[in-house]
Amino acid sequence: MNTFKEIHAAAKEKVKNSGSFKAGILAPSRPEHFKATKRGIEEGYIAPIFLGDKDEITALLASEGLNPGDCQVIESKNPLDDGLSMAATGKVQLLMNGGITVREMADHIGRPNLHFASEGKIASHIGVMEISGYHKLLLVTDSVSVQSPQTTDRISIMENAAAVARLIGIPRAKAALLAAVEAIYPAVPVTMEEAAIAKMGERGQIKDLIIDGPLSFDCAINEEVAHQKGIKNSPVAGDTDIFITPTIETANGIYKALVMYARANAGGLIYGGKVPVATAFEVDSADNILNSIALAVLAAAG
Amino acid sequence: MVAVAAAQDIDVLRALASARADKILDATLFGDKGLIEKMAEENNIDIYAFDIVNEPDVKTATHAAVKMAAEGKADVIMKGFVSTSALLKTVLSKEFNLRTQNTLSHVAVLDIPGYHKLLSVTDGGMVVRPDLEQKIQILQNAILVGRALRLNPVKVAVSGTVDGFVEFDKAAADCKELMERIEKNIPEDVTIQGPLTLDAATSKKIAQIKGLTGPVVGDADIYLMHTIEECNIVAKALINFADAVFAGVIVGAKIPVSLVSRTDTVKNKKASVSLACLIAEYYKTHNQIQQGGTK
Numbered sequence: 001m002n003t004f005k006e007i008h009a010a011a012k013e014k015v016k017n018s019g020s021f022k023a024g025i026l027a028p029s030r031p032e033h034f035k036a037t038k039r040g041i042e043e044g045y046i047a048p049i050f051l052g053d054k055d056e057i058t059a060l061l062a063s064e065g066l067n068p069g070d071c072q073v074i075e076s077k078n079p080l081d082d083g084l085s086m087a088a089t090g091k092v093q094l095l096m097n098g099g100i101t102v103r104e105m106a107d108h109i110g111r112p113n114l115h116f117a118s119e120g121k122i123a124s125h126i127g128v129m130e131i132s133g134y135h136k137l138l139l140v141t142d143s144v145s146v147q148s149p150q151t152t153d154r155i156s157i158m159e160n161a162a163a164v165a166r167l168i169g170i171p172r173a174k175a176a177l178l179a180a181v182e183a184i185y186p187a188v189p190v191t192m193e194e195a196a197i198a199k200m201g202e203r204g205q206i207k208d209l210i211i212d213g214p215l216s217f218d219c220a221i222n223e224e225v226a227h228q229k230g231i232k233n234s235p236v237a238g239d240t241d242i243f244i245t246p247t248i249e250t251a252n253g254i255y256k257a258l259v260m261y262a263r264a265n266a267g268g269l270i271y272g273g274k275v276p277v278a279t280a281f282e283v284d285s286a287d288n289i290l291n292s293i294a295l296a297v298l299a300a301a302g
Numbered sequence: 303m304v305a306v307a308a309a310q311d312i313d314v315l316r317a318l319a320s321a322r323a324d325k326i327l328d329a330t331l332f333g334d335k336g337l338i339e340k341m342a343e344e345n346n347i348d349i350y351a352f353d354i355v356n357e358p359d360v361k362t363a364t365h366a367a368v369k370m371a372a373e374g375k376a377d378v379i380m381k382g383f384v385s386t387s388a389l390l391k392t393v394l395s396k397e398f399n400l401r402t403q404n405t406l407s408h409v410a411v412l413d414i415p416g417y418h419k420l421l422s423v424t425d426g427g428m429v430v431r432p433d434l435e436q437k438i439q440i441l442q443n444a445i446l447v448g449r450a451l452r453l454n455p456v457k458v459a460v461s462g463t464v465d466g467f468v469e470f471d472k473a474a475a476d477c478k479e480l481m482e483r484i485e486k487n488i489p490e491d492v493t494i495q496g497p498l499t500l501d502a503a504t505s506k507k508i509a510q511i512k513g514l515t516g517p518v519v520g521d522a523d524i525y526l527m528h529t530i531e532e533c534n535i536v537a538k539a540l541i542n543f544a545d546a547v548f549a550g551v552i553v554g555a556k557i558p559v560s561l562v563s564r565t566d567t568v569k570n571k572k573a574s575v576s577l578a579c580l581i582a583e584y585y586k587t588h589n590q591i592q593q594g595g596t597k
Binding site for chain 2: 031101103104107131133134143144147148178179180187188190216217218221222223228229244245246247248249250252253254256258259260261262264281282283299
């Protein structure tokens with residue numbers, strides 16, 4: 001799939017068979033949260049269960065044109081914890097962070113005693129972006145989950161991204177491990193780590209991905225630049241599906257930069273846990289949040 | 303006056319010719335004279351007003367260009383067909399006494415369509431894993447660039463994935479440490495706030511949604527990032543997909559260095575050397591860099 005239009009078509013196809021998914025909407029606060037939820041109902045994606053201040057949410061439902069009959073509202077003093085325990089017990093099949101910041105949500109999800117991700121794995125964020133300057137969808141990871149990822153975390157993050165790529169019809173995605181430079185320098189530890197991960201990929205130790213790195217951003221998106229900078233025979237340069245960043249600040253910055261200044265049609269989810277979490281950043285429009293819901297539906301449908 | 307190290311690069315020549323036509327600079331070209339003249343002629347680039355010093359060997363040309371600046375005959379050094387590391391090694395060599403007490407750092411000034419002012423991001427090109435001391439110096443160098451751009455106040459945002467201090471975020475803790483450290487020494491013309499996400503730092507609307515207030519939110523001039531990767535990659539995303547024009551310079555030495563990459567466009571190369579000239583002008587009029595900082 002190269003566009004969100006296709007992603008939505010695939011999500012609709014899924015719910016045609018499975019029916020809509022029960023979705024926990026946490027502490028919704030912005031009109032965009034309600035607008036996206038309303039459209040999620042109309043598309044047949046979700047049956048929402050709102051968690052938070054019941055009176056406030058009920059009032060907002062009406063003003064945003066939602067039919068209270070379509071929505072369940074549960075009074076919750078702690079929507080984040082309650083939402084996660086509903087996910088753990090199967091009462092919801094996906095979550096949307098709503099008024100809880102994505103970063104806070106991710107931090108809670110990552111706490112080991114919660115066992116939200118399976119043993120030894122992590123749940124991580126994958127942003128999906130459609131922009132006019134690039135010939136395919138651009139997946140960027142990880143914007144919120146693992147602050148200073150170790151090599152094993154980065155591999156886990158890549159596996160999650162590969163799974164999301166499969167969901168959107170890319171069976172063997174091309175993954176670029178991004179750095180400030182494309183050369184491998186002992187003085188720049190990130191480049192050494194990325195070279196090692198790329199080698200693991202080359203040997204088939206990381207499944208379903210074609211991996212290269214370190215690559216600078218311009219080499220990852222432009223094969224000609226890669227050639228000029230002396231990178232020959234890269235299976236990824238110029239045709240990257242997944243952009244893997246060394247820190248959360250980096251992926252976070254790319255997502256915000258492209259939504260705000262490149263008018264990206266975007267969405268994202270936290271993948272790898274008990275249920276997928278459709279993410280709504282403050283920069284995200286209702287359209288973007290609906291995109292996130294469609295991605296979470298594909299993930300929930302498996 | 304700009305001293306160009308190994309000027310045999312078509313786009314560097316184009317950028318210089320265009321900047322000279324705009325009366326921004328004059329330049330002395332150190333490099334392979336025959337090759338430079340051939341490039342200019344074949345590509346119709348007007349370099350006839352520039353002095354050319356024939357130094358076909360890249361290393362010798364670089365040395366001569368830096369020497370010219372060290373002797374006070376040039377105000378800016380521009381990178382031509384020489385590697386960044388070789389050029390900076392020459393700039394930093396003891397022989398020339400161009401160092402200050404500050405570390406060298408890279409500042410990229412971005413003109414992003416959709417943002418109401420210039421945004422300088424740092425450091426995406428020089429210091430690999432800055433410690434607290436280095437971050438302070440990177441900040442001081444960026445503030446100098448802000449002043450050269452005649453900003454008053456200079457509004458600085460420190461990057462993060464959260465807005466404001468939270469316990470669970472390491473970058474927020476680093477930011478807090480930085481703020482506490484510089485608290486008493488913040489110059490009057492500088493306002494600093496952080497951590498701030500890129501959206502909160504550059505959009506009042508988003509800041510409002512997040513319930514954030516402060517002098518910097520939605521109006522940052524400088525975005526100070528935690529790692530070289532973060533800064534380099536986010537800047538390149540903006541340059542490649544948001545049509546941002548960018549000017550990269552190395553600051554922290556007594557002479558600003560216009561640092562362009564071979565793959566930069568002529569427009570960006572011109573912006574870089576023009577910015578370096580503006581910084582040099584500021585150094586001259588304020589005599590600030592010799593004191594090696596902004597305190």
